Amino acid sequence: MKIKLTYILLIISAPFLLSGCGQTGSSDGHEHEHAEEKQDEHVHGDEEEHAEAEGVVELNAVQIANAGLQYGGMDTVNISAYVKANGTLDLPPQNIAAVSAPMDGFVKKANYLVGDYVKKGTVLAVLEHMDYIKLQEEYLSVINNLSYLESEYQRQKQLDSARVTAKKQYQAASAAYEGAMARKKALEKQLQYMGLSPKRVASGEISATINIRAPLSGHITALNVHNGAFAEQRQELYEIVDTDHMHLELNVFEQDISEVKVGQPISFAVPAMGEQRYKGEVFLVGKSFDQQSKTVKVHAHIGHENHDFIRGYYAEAKIYTEDKRIVALPEDAVVSDEGKSFIFILTEDAHEKGTVQEDEHGHEEEAGNHEEAHGTSFKRVQVVTGEKDQGFVQIAEVPELMKDVKIVTRGAYYLLSEMKKGEGGHHHH
Template sequence: MKYVVATILLFGCGESGRPAEDEHDHGGDAHEEHGAETHREEGMVSLTEIQLANADLQYSTLDTLNISGFVKTNGILDLPPQNIAAVSAPMDGFVKKVNYLVGDYVKKGAVLAVLEHMDYIKLQEEYLNVINNLEYLESEYERQRQLDSAQVTAKKQFQAASVAYKSALTRKKALEKQLQYMGLSPKSIAAGEISGSIAIRAPLSGYITALNVHNGAFVQSQEEIYELVDTDHMHLELNVFEQDINKIKIGQLILFTVPGLGEERYRGSVFLIGKSFDRDSKTVKVHGHIEEEHHEFLRGLYVEAKIYSGDEHMAALPEESIVNDQGQSYVFVLVKDIEEHENEEHHHAEGHSEAVEDHGITFRRVPVGTGIKDQGYVQIKQIADLPHGSQFVTKGAYYLYSEMKKGEGGHHHH
């Protein structure tokens, strides 16, 4: 399918709205050579860099859309267990300082809170006593061992020295583990550095979703101080009714919205299908992976989803790509994608392409036939024979349309 094309050049800085026939005073030779009224089946519009910046255009190739049937479902955004951490104190203590609040992002190892208690000092004191006594017990053990080997001393004395030394050694190792668990350094304590406080650190990088203490509060070791979540691996937990579960297969496309965050549609796929049936809700859990990371997602937010249960596809573009004019639907295509494909149109207008290159990017309006609408997309049933990979304007089509109308000076005819 070939088109006869007239180019309408638009200029920034207040001139974009002037009729094409007024441009000859500013060197618009291309317009004089191609009378704006002669070829109106197809419109072309060129934007300057300033206009492009204002237009905020977006482009895409033709998408394919699955229309072979879907299962409607709902559920929540959730996280795997390893991405959720409940943070508690290793020992009872008083809260000396709270460093972060709900909503804050922290990196692994960050100090969330500082606790203090006399028991921390007692534990370190005990460790110092053990390591100080260990040197004597070790030398006594060695002395008794040598005497025993020479059969100079009684067996009982050697056994007692051995038990005392090994018990102290075991106690030293146990205390070291306990101190490390509390975040204290046995090496520093052995060097005489004793601390009355301990730091509670983040076990993973993520967002704080719960805080249950304040300065001065007494917390017990079994209490949760903070909850942290790493949102990098958010997934879908969907509830599929029993009559639909036989339609669901691993790998199927999921398109979903998060009503709490707006109307944007996101993509995912079926990853796991539950093996248990909830008798109360009559549903089976379906676990879905989400394409890309969306840091605005929050655990527990409600989602509405469609799981596409077949593989029939159609060509489609977002609804805002389509411009309607007197009953005809149009889309805009980047001219650089079709110049080679329709070379003959450019040969009969030699000054044309040169003028286009001088004034930013040029777009052609192309008529299309549309079909059904779904998921914010429109089926493209009929379109000109364009090269594979042509770029369509998916955002800002009406801006281009209005600029083209300005350039035509109201003389467009169907």
């Protein structure tokens, strides 16, 4: 009987033991799952917190002072619509002179170099040749013989009027005299063309040299002369340009030419001289179309003369066709990052918080320490930009912002740099 009782007790006890073991295992499982959920919630919370912090930068008082920030709002500004054009600096034909030798000769003296400024009438070079002497001798011979021919002509004229001599002799004397006068005038023109004075030659001053003079005031831009060289007639020795009336020769594309009118203002830059912009005005709009470049020539006058301009320099211009109002911000307010454009807005200013706070016991305390702890926060907002002009950039798609929001108009690149530093120092484990 004892054996049977023990067996029954064991059978009865077994379910309870098994049940107890099952309950213990189930409890441990729930606790493990709960811990994993807590861990997941913690990680997810970190990710949400980081996501909220993305695009936000916080500066302390020292950084604010260094940044030199300025604020403003989204506003409409008056900006000009314009047509883009390019071309070159040029001069009118009357401001360019090619200087050549009136007769063949050897260069005895060359006085100036490329870049030198010379006034009209300045002696650029001295040429010499025996032909100069021969020409002057011929002139002297003609004027010396002219007195005899003139007296003979007058004598035959008187005889003809008295019908004492034959008509043929009078006509011969008249032809000889008139021929000598014509030759005298022609030689005088030649001497003057060479820069020699007929009066001085007539008085016996014969020169073996001639002076090559500047026909206008300006800068020497080309020369093909040196001492001892032989200069041929019509050979270009110097080129002189007067830059006082420099103008623009622009090329405007066919789709834009209908908008260009005489009198419209122009802003242009000369890349070879830097980023400075200069002003001008449309003076002439061409009437011929270039089939190759698909452009029309536009002639523009420059507002203020600049003697640093050089003929042939490339120029990039904007021809302003009309004024219009657009939503825009200063160029310094917009920054680029990874191909996108952004602005920064002020989201939390430590200096605008209340100066008194209550502690956990209900006592008032100064909030200065809290201000320093929080700093000043800025949020990055993506924008879509349009044209740039006169220091402003168009905001083509205006983001929805709170009323009276403060936009950073100066110092945005500083904020972007600080944000990049913060992103570089953040790591996930």
